[in-house]
Amino acid sequence: MNNLIKILIVEDDMIIAANLSVQLTSLGYEVTGIIPRGEEAILHIRGQSPHILLMDINLKGSLNGVETVKIIQKEKNIPIIYLTANSDDATFEKAKETQPKAFITKPFNKLSLQRTIALVVEQLKDITETYQYLPQVEVLNDRIFVRHNGRMEKLLLDEILYIEADRNYCVLITSKVKRILTCTLKVMEEKLPNATFVRVHRSYIINLSKLDVLADRHVEIGRKVIPIGKSQKIILMQRIHTI
Incomplete structure (x- = not known):
């Protein structure tokens, strides 16, 4: 199923973002884009419809990661995985309000990334299979x-x-x-x-x-x-x- 899963990376540290992209590609996922700003992420998701969103929780710019996700969730129901370094408790609590599937701590390692994405993909697969039998x-x-x-x-x-x-x-x-x-x-x-x-x-x-x-x-x-x-x-x- 990996080759069907499309992932968007929203991360303003281009070194981290590039590393994520390489790791995800090597694991068989498709990266739909590497985006540094929340406003660009909103537009990208409207056009590309990725299956999973990797979002830097402390995104720089006029919209941080949590604010960006809240806007996206008004239009799309997309699983969120937050990327976080040293978030304060208040930011973490706000992030929890958006019901993310997981948090990945930076700096990450390949095994942690692989396992986290695999768990979310399984949930996504279960939801998709269930939805086949439910009226929309x-x-x-x-x-x-x-x-x-x-x-x-x-x-x-x-x-x-x-x-x-x-x-x-x-x-x-x-x-x-x-x-x-x-x-x-x-x-x-x-x-x-x-x-x-x-x-x-x-x-x-x-x-x-x-x-x-x-x-x-x-x-x-x-x-x-x-x-x-x-x-x-x-x-x-x-x-x-x-x-």
């Missing part, structure tokens, strides 16, 4: 239940603004939360009531009741500009005229 999305009348942090969370259909495709996943957007769904946009299209929800692009389903602007080539919901696909435009106009 259930739609009932005026509400949808989505799996989040191991439980089914209720959202009213009227709260949904739009749903965006992210490869084999979807991102469900409301005015308050984002939820990553482990299903395709096509699955969501089949589950949602077509009287309210319409696919306007290969990557987007929108809630017609939340539509703010209808232009020739795009729609707007809030401040989000969403393109209209050529093949979906006729269907969109038909649905609008039947509201």
Whole structure:
């Protein structure tokens, strides 16, 4: 399974980061990047979706490691392993609030790194195998239940603004939360009531009741500009005229 596991290293000491990368690669893992700043890590994770995040707890810059993780966890459910040297008790307690899978003390050795990553990978594998048998999305009348942090969370259909495709996943957007769904946009299209929800692009389903602007080539919901696909435009106009 190692060759399927992608790991992002967020560490501002480039010597430590390079050493980590070499060790992880030699163990058969794929390093998606070596990043020194929290802001860059947030952008990287949105684009690359690594399976595990190695995060320096005392990251320099405008965001430290814990603050960076808290922002990431609002959008992604990703296992965290903190890298730490001599953290004070207050920082350690804040780090614990983000429920990391492990802490690796610097300077680290290869055996410690190998065992820690292997344990997290096993947990990740168990979660993945369990999720294959659990429903990820259930739609009932005026509400949808989505799996989040191991439980089914209720959202009213009227709260949904739009749903965006992210490869084999979807991102469900409301005015308050984002939820990553482990299903395709096509699955969501089949589950949602077509009287309210319409696919306007290969990557987007929108809630017609939340539509703010209808232009020739795009729609707007809030401040989000969403393109209209050529093949979906006729269907969109038909649905609008039947509201």
